[in-house]
Amino acid sequence: MSLFAVENLEKTYFGEITNTKVLKGLDFTIEAGEFVSIMGPSGSGKSTLLHILGFLADHTAGEYRFKDRRYEDHTDDEIARIRNADMGFVFQSFNLLPRQTVFENVQLPLMYSGRPESEWKERVEEVVEIVGLSHRLDYETYKLSGGEKQRVAIARALVNGPSVIFADEPTGNLDSKTGQAVMQTLQRLHDELGHTVILITHETFTAEHADRMIYIVDGLVEKDEPIKNRRNAKAEFSK
Amino acid sequence: MPFKHVLITAFRSLRTHMSRSALTILGIVIGVAAIIIVMSLGQGAQNLILDQVSGLGPETIVLNPGGDTTDITSLLFAQSITQDDLDALERKQNVPNLVRTAPFVTIPDPIEYRGEVFRTTVMGGSVEHMATMLDFEVGDGQFYTQDDIDSRARVVVIGSDIKTDIFGNGRAVGEQIQIGERKFKVVGVIEDAGSIAGFNLGKIVMLPHTSAQTYITGNDFYNEVHLVADDAANVKKMAYDITLTLRDTHDIGFGEDDDFQVNTQETVIEQIETIVNIFTAFLIAVVSISLVVGGIGIMNIMLVSVSERTKEIGLRKALGARSKDILTQFLTEAIILTSIGGIIGTIIGALISLGVSVVLAQTVAEGWAFSFPVAGALLGVGVSATVGLIFGIYPANQASKKSPIEALRYE
Numbered sequence: 001m002s003l004f005a006v007e008n009l010e011k012t013y014f015g016e017i018t019n020t021k022v023l024k025g026l027d028f029t030i031e032a033g034e035f036v037s038i039m040g041p042s043g044s045g046k047s048t049l050l051h052i053l054g055f056l057a058d059h060t061a062g063e064y065r066f067k068d069r070r071y072e073d074h075t076d077d078e079i080a081r082i083r084n085a086d087m088g089f090v091f092q093s094f095n096l097l098p099r100q101t102v103f104e105n106v107q108l109p110l111m112y113s114g115r116p117e118s119e120w121k122e123r124v125e126e127v128v129e130i131v132g133l134s135h136r137l138d139y140e141t142y143k144l145s146g147g148e149k150q151r152v153a154i155a156r157a158l159v160n161g162p163s164v165i166f167a168d169e170p171t172g173n174l175d176s177k178t179g180q181a182v183m184q185t186l187q188r189l190h191d192e193l194g195h196t197v198i199l200i201t202h203e204t205f206t207a208e209h210a211d212r213m214i215y216i217v218d219g220l221v222e223k224d225e226p227i228k229n230r231r232n233a234k235a236e237f238s239k
Numbered sequence: 240m241p242f243k244h245v246l247i248t249a250f251r252s253l254r255t256h257m258s259r260s261a262l263t264i265l266g267i268v269i270g271v272a273a274i275i276i277v278m279s280l281g282q283g284a285q286n287l288i289l290d291q292v293s294g295l296g297p298e299t300i301v302l303n304p305g306g307d308t309t310d311i312t313s314l315l316f317a318q319s320i321t322q323d324d325l326d327a328l329e330r331k332q333n334v335p336n337l338v339r340t341a342p343f344v345t346i347p348d349p350i351e352y353r354g355e356v357f358r359t360t361v362m363g364g365s366v367e368h369m370a371t372m373l374d375f376e377v378g379d380g381q382f383y384t385q386d387d388i389d390s391r392a393r394v395v396v397i398g399s400d401i402k403t404d405i406f407g408n409g410r411a412v413g414e415q416i417q418i419g420e421r422k423f424k425v426v427g428v429i430e431d432a433g434s435i436a437g438f439n440l441g442k443i444v445m446l447p448h449t450s451a452q453t454y455i456t457g458n459d460f461y462n463e464v465h466l467v468a469d470d471a472a473n474v475k476k477m478a479y480d481i482t483l484t485l486r487d488t489h490d491i492g493f494g495e496d497d498d499f500q501v502n503t504q505e506t507v508i509e510q511i512e513t514i515v516n517i518f519t520a521f522l523i524a525v526v527s528i529s530l531v532v533g534g535i536g537i538m539n540i541m542l543v544s545v546s547e548r549t550k551e552i553g554l555r556k557a558l559g560a561r562s563k564d565i566l567t568q569f570l571t572e573a574i575i576l577t578s579i580g581g582i583i584g585t586i587i588g589a590l591i592s593l594g595v596s597v598v599l600a601q602t603v604a605e606g607w608a609f610s611f612p613v614a615g616a617l618l619g620v621g622v623s624a625t626v627g628l629i630f631g632i633y634p635a636n637q638a639s640k641k642s643p644i645e646a647l648r649y650e
Binding site for chain 1: 240241244251255550551554555556557558559560561562563564642643644647
């Protein structure tokens with residue numbers, strides 16, 4: 001059983017004048033524990049694909065199965081539950097609540113998880129430590145640097161122990177050195193903690209930190225192959 | 240999401256826009272304050288009136304001639320209660336609980352002193368009964384006695400204001416004033432006691448009812464009789480006994496209407512309460528309009544807030560919030576907002592009512608007491624919370640329907 005399976009997946013945006021078909025029939029599977037980068041030029045449909053895989057948007061044709069269950073077989077509450085428990089999102093623009101502390105931001109998914117409140121604090125501290133921000137726990141997030149903000153977002157994505165982490169251009173708003181630090185964290189999540197990571201990027205350099213690359217052009221898979229010489233963010237960071 | 244955190248999030252969001260939140264609830268504050276003021280002053284007025292009415296004492300029954308209460312002329316000129324009726328009522332076997340009767344005759348004539356005419360309230364009756372009931376005393380001279388009543392003495396007791404009108408600073412006791420065709424001797428002046436139970440004691444002139452019937456009205460009819468029961472608990476039964484006795488003495492057949500009225504203080508109190516309650520309800524209905532207007536203001540601001548926080552809504556949904564969670568969040572904010580408005584309105588309303596009560600008590604209505612309408616406060620806060628619920632549903636529903644991706648893309 002694959003974690004993700006898409007067959008002839010299509011997505012069309014219906015406009016008032018014209019309809020735009022963004023995804024034109026994709027086929028692939030992703031297994032649990034993989035580190036996949038989905039790469040493509042801007043406008044290729046990669047972000048749309050991530051939204052569909054992440055249960056944030058639906059597709060218009062073809063089939064999408066998560067853990068062998070079709071997307072359309074889920075109720076709205078089940079979808080919310082999957083977003084909360086199975087998936088962690090890291091966005092290009094961080095999407096933190098600026099007036100709330102690191103602790104409160106990371107705690108947010110726990111609030112919707114139904115887990116007992118007594119477990120929250122320990123869990124937040126645990127993941128904040130993974131991203132190395134324990135000393136910033138009580139800082140309001142607008143006071144943090146870009147790299148720190150992205151690490152808070154990663155901690156938030158991790159807090160419910162999801163099976164998949166989606167990272168949508170996670171280094172897009174960061175300088176190269178900070179970007180490397182973020183990539184290092186993502187590699188650690190995969191290599192040491194065993195998370196499935198799906199990375200969206202338009203940069204070959206960033207994409208090469210994964211084990212496999214799906215290259216999308218104009219709504220179709222052009223290449224889907226393993227990366228032979230995977231970049232090691234830790235080694236590059238210390239250069 | 241645990242409700243504690245829904246509340247924390249709601250308070251935090253309202254605090255972020257402190258001045259906007261404050262202005263938003265102004266309509267609710269004014270509406271609830273107005274309701275509290277109307278209810279408080281209504282209750283104050285009711286208490287004041289009831290205080291005056293119950294000045295007669297709960298054991299007193301008032302008997303008036305005339306049956307048709309809708310015809311004012313028939314009431315004014317009704318002649319159905321006589322001394323024979325009183326004698327029948329005073330028989331123990333007829334009305335066993337009766338301990339005292341006090342008949343009154345109202346005299347339409349003015350009084351004259353040395354050719355000058357003074358218009359005032361002249362009534363025949365027992366001044367001692369009035370003094371006991373209304374708790375006043377003689378200021379100068381003395382009250383006429385039962386002996387004066389029995390002997391139809393030509394004596395009067397006058398109020399302090401009418402004494403000043405006629406005699407100025409001079410002494411009134413011993414002087415003669417004219418009522419109708421006859422002269423009466425002033426034997427006492429009532430102390431300056433203001434107004435009690437609706438009677439302006441300063442303007443009153445009283446003489447024995449026997450003298451009034453003999454020398455002025457020329458008949459033996461009474462305009463009002465006070466009948467005092469041995470115990471307030473027996474008033475209802477006594478009213479029934481009085482009715483039966485009078486129907487018997489007046490030969491009123493089965494199915495025919497009474498030609499007299501027996502009013503206990505309870506019936507009078509009920510009538511007054513009904514009138515004040517109707518009036519208060521009407522005013523509340525009017526001021527409730529401001530609550531609706533306030534609610535529309537809340538709806539407007541909540542819609543602005545939903546639009547401003549589109550990105551946050553999207554994020555929360557992406558992190559696992561259900562539509563229901565978002566709906567609860569915004570609805571809670573609306574209800575908290577209006578409830579705070581309700582509480583502030585109640586406090587302001589109570590303070591204004593207190594101020595008005597103090598001013599009223601010192602100026603036009605002595606004895607006016609501030610009363611805080613507990614029911615009004617609960618109603619005010621409850622109604623404002625309901626306003627929040629009703630006018631919050633639409634914006635909260637709009638928020639809950641946002642798609643996470645559309646919302647996250649929103650700038």
